[in-house]
Amino acid sequence: MLLWLPEDDWPDWLTVPEQVEVEVWRGGQPVPHSVSDVEFYVPEYLGSAAVIEVAQRMSSLRVLQSLSAGYEHLVGKTPEAAVVCNARGVHEASTAELAVGLTIAALRGFPEFVRAQDQSHWVHQRHQALADKRVMILGYGSVGHAVADRLRGFEVEVVPVARNARDGVHAVTELSQLLAEVDVVVVTVPLTASTKQLVDGQFLAAMRDGGLLVNVARGQVVDTNALVAELRSGRLHAALDVTDPEPLPADHPLWQAPNVLISPHVGGDTTAFAPRARRLVQAQLDRFVAGEPLLNVIPRAALTTAPAP
Numbered sequence: 485m486l487l488w489l490p491e492d493d494w495p496d497w498l499t500v501p502e503q504v505e506v507e508v509w510r511g512g513q514p515v516p517h518s519v520s521d522v523e524f525y526v527p528e529y530l531g532s533a534a535v536i537e538v539a540q541r542m543s544s545l546r547v548l549q550s551l552s553a554g555y556e557h558l559v560g561k562t563p564e565a566a567v568v569c570n571a572r573g574v575h576e577a578s579t580a581e582l583a584v585g586l587t588i589a590a591l592r593g594f595p596e597f598v599r600a601q602d603q604s605h606w607v608h609q610r611h612q613a614l615a616d617k618r619v620m621i622l623g624y625g626s627v628g629h630a631v632a633d634r635l636r637g638f639e640v641e642v643v644p645v646a647r648n649a650r651d652g653v654h655a656v657t658e659l660s661q662l663l664a665e666v667d668v669v670v671v672t673v674p675l676t677a678s679t680k681q682l683v684d685g686q687f688l689a690a691m692r693d694g695g696l697l698v699n700v701a702r703g704q705v706v707d708t709n710a711l712v713a714e715l716r717s718g719r720l721h722a723a724l725d726v727t728d729p730e731p732l733p734a735d736h737p738l739w740q741a742p743n744v745l746i747s748p749h750v751g752g753d754t755t756a757f758a759p760r761a762r763r764l765v766q767a768q769l770d771r772f773v774a775g776e777p778l779l780n781v782i783p784r785a786a787l788t789t790a791p792a793p
Contacts, residue, residue, distance in 0.1 A: 574704035575752030580630035586723035623673030685710035703728035
């Protein structure tokens, strides 16, 4: 069996069964002739489109183990015979850390502090505290749970919202009533046909004055033009790890909008990534060789339906 890995040092970290042959391939390199023999493929994390497109040449592919939590970039690009898995369990800690960090930074005025420091100015200002806030987590999956776990130590009230209601969790159909009752909205939903521009002009208008939108999901979940309009009005604040478009062009109005903090899609890309990713790949490889069910399998129907109509 041929296994393709994305990093040169990964074979040294993994315990590979004797019957498994290992090759390392990254985007930008020539595609080896062995591409048609690959049965288990781990594409490079944050690689170019080529690292996914090459899967269509893998006529023997049985497993594609993505290192991303989202899978919209895989739609329509994997052989139907292959089982495709995402990286649930890899990015939660880092993404949740950033969600909380962006929330605190935006509320406490960190961008203003940095700008003042650049000019050697001591500017004392009173800012918002996270304590006593009501924080909505929109998308209560694994990342949403991780954000909630970290927020509870900050003396906040967490308001979880998911597609369907369950004990202690509100349904997305309740958003129109809930938005006016929370101070912060942290977006952690996956990008699907139903979540594209879920945060639209109507959604933003329903948020209370002075509310903070934190997006660590996908940029297309938010209507960028509607958000820019709200920011320019001074009514809302935002902290964004993802944008639409992405990367954000230098002349895009979002850069110059007031009350916005932008990080360049770094939610999952930390030192915590590699060890968690390797543990997942090891577990999946062991399961595959033993003939056991794989983890994090994406339904084939979800891989044939585009995230947006």
